[in-house]
Amino acid sequence: MSKRHIKVDDLPEFDPAPYLDSEEAVAAYLTDILNANDAGLLAAALGDIARARGMTDIAKTAGITREALYKALRPGSEPRFDTVNRVCAALGVRLVVQAVHAPAGKTDGQRP
Numbered sequence: 641m642s643k644r645h646i647k648v649d650d651l652p653e654f655d656p657a658p659y660l661d662s663e664e665a666v667a668a669y670l671t672d673i674l675n676a677n678d679a680g681l682l683a684a685a686l687g688d689i690a691r692a693r694g695m696t697d698i699a700k701t702a703g704i705t706r707e708a709l710y711k712a713l714r715p716g717s718e719p720r721f722d723t724v725n726r727v728c729a730a731l732g733v734r735l736v737v738q739a740v741h742a743p744a745g746k747t748d749g750q751r752p
Contacts, residue, residue: 651655652660655668655688656688656692657688657689657691657692658692660688660692661692663732663733666689666731666733667733669685669688670682670687670689670726670733670735671717672685673685674735679718680715680716680717680718681715681720682724683712683713683714683715683716683717683719683724684713684714684715684717686713686724686727686731687710687713687714687715689731690709690713690727690730690731693731695709695710698727698730698731699730701729701730702726702727702729702730703726704723704726704727709727711734712727713727715733725737731734
């Protein structure tokens, strides 16, 4: 039996959009992306979600032209916070702040 060699370049590019079919899937996807701490990756992920939901509708709801939305959410872009915020609102999600860990000796939620 001979081994088949598959070249990475011959594999199709993965498109997450078809899998972003629920609020839970979108939230999990964005949470993982935010953990990467990469603004360009976040923009691309928001673009994936916008494509899954319909780029034209998201652009209209966000008050951004469709072309500007594509430009702002392409991989590697660095959109302004205002754009990210408007797109998140149009997608029905919001970014939230969460404490990573409690300060040493503080477990009751009170400030030092």
